Amino acid sequence: MNIIVLMRMVPDVVEELEVAPDGKALDMEFLRMVLSETDDHALEEAVLLKEHFGGTITALAIDAPEIDDALYAALAKGADRAVKIVDAEPGLSARAAAALFADAIKELGPADLILTGAQAIDDLDGLVAPLVSHTLGMPYLGTVTQVIPDLAKRTATIIREYPGGVRGEFDVPLPAVLGIQAAEKPPRYVPVAKVRAAMKTQKLETLSVQTAADAGPGLVEVIEMAKPAATGRAQMLEGEPEDIAGKLCEVLAARGLL
Amino acid sequence: MGSAVAAFEDNVCGITLDNYMEFPEGRRLLSCIQCGVCAGTCPYGEFMEYPPRKMIAMLRAGLAEKVFTSESLLNCVACYACMAKCPRDIKLTDVLLPLMKEQTLTHLPEMPAELQRALQNTLRYGNPMGESSRKRAAWVKTAGTPVRILTEDPSPCDVLWFVECYTSYYPRGQAAARATARILNALGIDFAILGNEEKCAGECGRLTWEPGLFETLVDYNMAVFHKYRFNRVVTSCPHGYNALNRRYVPLGFHWELDHIVPFLARHIESLKPLMRRKLDRLVTYHDSCCLGRQYDFYEEPRKLLQAIPGVRLAEMTHNRLNSLCCGGGGGGMWLDTYYKAKGYERLSERRVKEAVATGAEVLAVACPYEVSRFEDALKVLGHDKKMVVRDVTELLADAMEA
Numbered sequence: 001m002n003i004i005v006l007m008r009m010v011p012d013v014v015e016e017l018e019v020a021p022d023g024k025a026l027d028m029e030f031l032r033m034v035l036s037e038t039d040d041h042a043l044e045e046a047v048l049l050k051e052h053f054g055g056t057i058t059a060l061a062i063d064a065p066e067i068d069d070a071l072y073a074a075l076a077k078g079a080d081r082a083v084k085i086v087d088a089e090p091g092l093s094a095r096a097a098a099a100l101f102a103d104a105i106k107e108l109g110p111a112d113l114i115l116t117g118a119q120a121i122d123d124l125d126g127l128v129a130p131l132v133s134h135t136l137g138m139p140y141l142g143t144v145t146q147v148i149p150d151l152a153k154r155t156a157t158i159i160r161e162y163p164g165g166v167r168g169e170f171d172v173p174l175p176a177v178l179g180i181q182a183a184e185k186p187p188r189y190v191p192v193a194k195v196r197a198a199m200k201t202q203k204l205e206t207l208s209v210q211t212a213a214d215a216g217p218g219l220v221e222v223i224e225m226a227k228p229a230a231t232g233r234a235q236m237l238e239g240e241p242e243d244i245a246g247k248l249c250e251v252l253a254a255r256g257l258l
Numbered sequence: 259m260g261s262a263v264a265a266f267e268d269n270v271c272g273i274t275l276d277n278y279m280e281f282p283e284g285r286r287l288l289s290c291i292q293c294g295v296c297a298g299t300c301p302y303g304e305f306m307e308y309p310p311r312k313m314i315a316m317l318r319a320g321l322a323e324k325v326f327t328s329e330s331l332l333n334c335v336a337c338y339a340c341m342a343k344c345p346r347d348i349k350l351t352d353v354l355l356p357l358m359k360e361q362t363l364t365h366l367p368e369m370p371a372e373l374q375r376a377l378q379n380t381l382r383y384g385n386p387m388g389e390s391s392r393k394r395a396a397w398v399k400t401a402g403t404p405v406r407i408l409t410e411d412p413s414p415c416d417v418l419w420f421v422e423c424y425t426s427y428y429p430r431g432q433a434a435a436r437a438t439a440r441i442l443n444a445l446g447i448d449f450a451i452l453g454n455e456e457k458c459a460g461e462c463g464r465l466t467w468e469p470g471l472f473e474t475l476v477d478y479n480m481a482v483f484h485k486y487r488f489n490r491v492v493t494s495c496p497h498g499y500n501a502l503n504r505r506y507v508p509l510g511f512h513w514e515l516d517h518i519v520p521f522l523a524r525h526i527e528s529l530k531p532l533m534r535r536k537l538d539r540l541v542t543y544h545d546s547c548c549l550g551r552q553y554d555f556y557e558e559p560r561k562l563l564q565a566i567p568g569v570r571l572a573e574m575t576h577n578r579l580n581s582l583c584c585g586g587g588g589g590g591m592w593l594d595t596y597y598k599a600k601g602y603e604r605l606s607e608r609r610v611k612e613a614v615a616t617g618a619e620v621l622a623v624a625c626p627y628e629v630s631r632f633e634d635a636l637k638v639l640g641h642d643k644k645m646v647v648r649d650v651t652e653l654l655a656d657a658m659e660a
Contacts, residue, residue, distance in 0.1 A: 189369045193470025
């Protein structure tokens, strides 16, 4: 079974996020990028599938700061190839990213499964996976939590999770594009020595695809990006417990709650 | 110190579970008399399928795999108790246990999530709590006293203060950072810090189990050290001290090295006239494993505490060589959830019960891991009204207040 995992870097929210001077995007200068958490789950699901059913994994990513670290970690975890799409503009829209991925997948050759994160913090609509599936003419399922392939029948049983603890089971013909919500196990730890060994012994492949420019910046225009303004403040009651209790009663009474 | 460390490194550098017989420290395992003192003194020995004694027996029988495919080593908090008491002087905590732990964690089907996060955070952000590396020196703004950051002013200094993670980020750790800065300035010491350039020294890597993470941190920190000119490194963290001493020295770390407590103890005569405020407290001191059993700094913290006007010392039943570990070493800092799930007593709670039994009002510590561990334990046991936890530097700085 051949699996392609699509990996994207997203802003690391551990760092302070600043809005760029044009007020329409994040300030890239102070940003650190990190592998999207759900893409890490997609990679884990791929590694679990390879462990159970054999096959190969290709980690496919769009060039971004620190992407090499993420790709070498993917190789150390069990990916067979790591391919980086170069020459892309920074800050791609979901449409543009999907177009790049779809073209790169055509170049890479046939795959049985294309896995990626169901959502990303900069793609809450989870558009990338369905757009890729549309371009490639493959079926798509999102918010996937388990994949059980039947290679003889060229199908897979897909488990999806719904709110309220409801679980859905689907059959999908392969090849298919799946948006992974969570892998069956949390993404594994890869010892740093293994990543360092991968850096010494394995190579990242690069791929330049041309058509992405046609996909344009997307059909949605950003009018303004700003930090949310504080709308209210918490009121702290201070003093001895009796005083606090008294003040609390006053506050509640003033609001007609007592 | 230098030659002892060089000898240590000659004896163990490159040692593995396969080639241990080629090394003096490895061959020393053959001298084990199976007395079991190690197992008896181990704070979590009762929960280990293979405590150190059995571990050695299994290794000698060619059955090491059985040890590292069990979870025994997850219970090792690298407290140096077994090593300090071994009648054959076998370097358990420095040599055998990290090798076994490395294999254990490689073979675990799933790493405890809390530990995994801490290791990933240390690699990415240079600190286990996953705080932004750009905020490492943020505490300096609250210091209330000048703290020179080498990134901003790279001129030479006498003391490079290696602040370390919990002292830089953890709110109660920052209190010790502020206190240390005030003391160093009061003593007129020419010091500076690396600021946001500093990353964890990585003791809970190499000395415990993650050699790749440790090597990455060593490469990084050594390159930063070489950018600046200073005479000595003083660190607030006994674990950082242990890493710098045991593992950085053979890799080219050639500066004088101190932990803040023995460093200040050397300045005790200058400190005494500065401490004019009477604290009037009964204090008990907890010996940190890395400072105590590993480096014999037993008297330095006690001398400092006794130099504070009004401080009286009370000793816990287990003190100095017999001190009970807070449970934070060897990765234990990030295994509390795992231990709780297994139903173990938290070692910090065991320790705090002893501390409270002394009747002391203050539990003095010298390791930044211990503040959060003991404060949590006091709250869990309902003793937080009876006793407070204070870093030795906090108490010294309190006594210096006008």
